[in-house]
Amino acid sequence: MVFGQRAGEFAAKFAKAHSAGRIDHAFVEKVAQNALGPFDRGAAGENPFAVQHELQEMMQDLVGIVRVESEMESALGEIAKLKARAAQAGIAGNREYNNGWHTALDLDNLLTVSEIIARAAIERKESRGAHFRDDYPDKSEDWAKYNIRVSKSPAGDPKVERVPVKPLTDEHKQVIEENK
Amino acid sequence: MAIATFKIWRGNASGGKFVDYTTEVEAGMVVLDAVHRIQASQANDMAVRWNCKAGKCGSCSAEINGRPRLMCMTRLSEIPLDQPITVEPMHTFPKIKDLVTDVSWNYRVKERIKKFAPKPALADGTWRMQQADIDRVQEFRKCIECFLCQDVCHVLRDHDLHDEFIGPRFLLYNAALEMNPMDTENRLGDLKDSGGIGYCNITKCCTKVCPEEIKITDNAIIPLKERVVDEFYDPLRRLFRVFS
Ligand code: SF4
Ligand code: SF4
Ligand code: FES
Numbered sequence: 001m002v003f004g005q006r007a008g009e010f011a012a013k014f015a016k017a018h019s020a021g022r023i024d025h026a027f028v029e030k031v032a033q034n035a036l037g038p039f040d041r042g043a044a045g046e047n048p049f050a051v052q053h054e055l056q057e058m059m060q061d062l063v064g065i066v067r068v069e070s071e072m073e074s075a076l077g078e079i080a081k082l083k084a085r086a087a088q089a090g091i092a093g094n095r096e097y098n099n100g101w102h103t104a105l106d107l108d109n110l111l112t113v114s115e116i117i118a119r120a121a122i123e124r125k126e127s128r129g130a131h132f133r134d135d136y137p138d139k140s141e142d143w144a145k146y147n148i149r150v151s152k153s154p155a156g157d158p159k160v161e162r163v164p165v166k167p168l169t170d171e172h173k174q175v176i177e178e179n180k
Numbered sequence: 181m182a183i184a185t186f187k188i189w190r191g192n193a194s195g196g197k198f199v200d201y202t203t204e205v206e207a208g209m210v211v212l213d214a215v216h217r218i219q220a221s222q223a224n225d226m227a228v229r230w231n232c233k234a235g236k237c238g239s240c241s242a243e244i245n246g247r248p249r250l251m252c253m254t255r256l257s258e259i260p261l262d263q264p265i266t267v268e269p270m271h272t273f274p275k276i277k278d279l280v281t282d283v284s285w286n287y288r289v290k291e292r293i294k295k296f297a298p299k300p301a302l303a304d305g306t307w308r309m310q311q312a313d314i315d316r317v318q319e320f321r322k323c324i325e326c327f328l329c330q331d332v333c334h335v336l337r338d339h340d341l342h343d344e345f346i347g348p349r350f351l352l353y354n355a356a357l358e359m360n361p362m363d364t365e366n367r368l369g370d371l372k373d374s375g376g377i378g379y380c381n382i383t384k385c386c387t388k389v390c391p392e393e394i395k396i397t398d399n400a401i402i403p404l405k406e407r408v409v410d411e412f413y414d415p416l417r418r419l420f421r422v423f424s
Contacts, residue, residue: 063297093225096192097277102223 038091038104045090048104055082055110063118068134075118083111112158119160120148181206184261186214188269190226192277199223200264211323212240212251215267215279221289225280235391237256239324242267242279248328248389251279270331282329289346296357297365320356320400322392323349329386329396335379345376348386348396355400358407368411375403377408 036044062075086107091100126131126140146162153159168176184205187198201218212230219226228251231237235253241250245259245266259265274283301307329348335341346354354367354375371377382399392402410417 043224046222047220053220061336091224097227097280098225099219099227103224 016028035105038101039094041088041093043090046085046088048086048089048091048100048107051082051085051089051107052103052110055079055107055114058082059114059117063114063121066132066134067121069122072118072122077116079111079115079118086111086147095140116150116158119158123148123160123162184214184256184262186218186290187264187266188215188218188223188226188279190223190278191275193275194200196275196278198266198268205404207257209250209256210252211242211244211254211259211265211267212257214256215251227276227280229280236324238324241270241326241328241331243270243331248331250302250326250328250391253391272331272333273327279345285342286325286327286330286347286349289350290337290353292370293346293350293354293357293378294365294367294370296360296363297342298362299364307362309361309404313359316399317356317360319394320359320390322394323352324392325349326391328391332379332385332389334383334385335376339378339379344374345379346374348380348401351375351377351404352394352396352400358404368408370406372408377405380405391422 004061038048057076058075062071062078086104089104089107091098091104093100095101114170121131121133124143125133125136125142127137128143130140145165149161149163150158151161182205183202185200185202187200190199201222203214203217203221205214208352210233212228212233215226215228219228228240230240230252232239233252235250238250240251241248243249243266244251244254251267267279269275269279269281270283271284273283276282283349298307327349329352330336333348335345336347351371354371357363357365358367367375380397380401382397382402387395387397390396
């Protein structure tokens with residue numbers, strides 16, 4: 001509730017202080033066309049549920065609880081193949097409450113998130129918390145100094161960077177001290 | 181592994197029909213799993229609503245072999261697989277598509293019910309309640325709004341009195357508010373008039389289908405009926421009202 005109130009408060013402030021942005025109608029048109037793509041391909045296209053299921057199984061196998069560099073590299077290859085198939089997803093029927101269509105639209109996001117997870121996990125060459133790597137089973141002092149940030153590169157693919165962890169503020173240090 | 185046939189209703193607001201699907205089923209599966217398997221392999225565009233798969237969100241209500249139930253809580257091991265299993269949308273609400281119905285009437289009904297109006301806090305700043313009062317209200321709060329009770333109640337299902345009767349779910353909701361000792365509002369007039377509590381003839385069908393096993397009729401509706409009768413039909417009180 002606290003966060004909800006804050007979010008609302010600042011969103012309202014922002015909206016009051018800024019005028020509405022300009023809408024790029026050509027872009028909207030393109031997105032809408034993409035979204036309708038599965039209907040153009042129809043039932044002859046890739047089954048979206050099958051692509052989703054294979055992605056789940058593959059990620060479980062190759063980027064699951066115990067991780068190794070070579071497996072995660074091959075996961076990236078599989079993701080690329082699944083992306084190509086997702087682009088061919090097709091669905092029968094119409095837009096009315098069509099779970100298959102929704103799944104076809106979800107694939108894009110599922111694949112993006114999977115790729116980000118795999119790339120970030122490859123980058124972190126240590127084991128920490130729930131991230132366990134068989135090829136680097138120990139926690140490393142050095143890696144404690146970095147977060148991994150994944151952002152969208154101008155070309156559209158994920159860019160992976162190490163960013164130094166911000167030093168703790170005195171207030172944080174004090175809280176940690178007090179709770180020791 | 182076994183093979184089972186499901187007769188699933190396919191259609192929309194303008195009509196539809198049962199379509200047969202045959203699929204492999206395994207030990208431990210629930211009806212929703214089978215429906216999902218059919219959707220993924222044979223009927224990609226089939227509409228089915230679900231969220232939690234744990235009997236807690238109330239989204240997957242349907243009629244299985246004619247009985248209102250949650251698809252995610254109905255184990256295949258409880259139903260005979262040697263004959264087709266029918267799965268159809270709830271009858272009491274308008275159909276959207278396939279197994280999905282439009283239950284928004286329920287939300288509109290709920291909006292009309294007078295909100296909780298708490299007393300001021302006690303001197304020590306708390307709203308302390310007796311454990312017995314908490315338990316009574318807590319049972320009603322288990323409701324997951326699956327609307328299966330609304331689906332089965334003949335007043336709505338067969339007599340279509342959606343404009344005159346709020347249905348068991350909202351009689352229950354009223355009871356939770358009315359029996360809260362901290363509440364100051366009086367909803368008995370609404371229950372008698374716009375709520376249509378008199379339409380309920382205590383068949384207990386709603387109680388029978390409730391997946392949360394709430395004793396809707398015995399613990400909520402009957403006590404509310406008694407309160408309404410006391411308030412409006414008690415001859416002594418009537419007399420009292422005439423002279424006061
Ligand atoms: S007990 Fe009343 S509310 Fe429940 S199903 Fe029967 S008539 Fe409807
Ligand atoms: S009272 Fe029971 S059957 Fe009715 S909506 Fe709530 S949980 Fe569902
Ligand atoms: S999916 Fe939530 S109750 Fe069935």
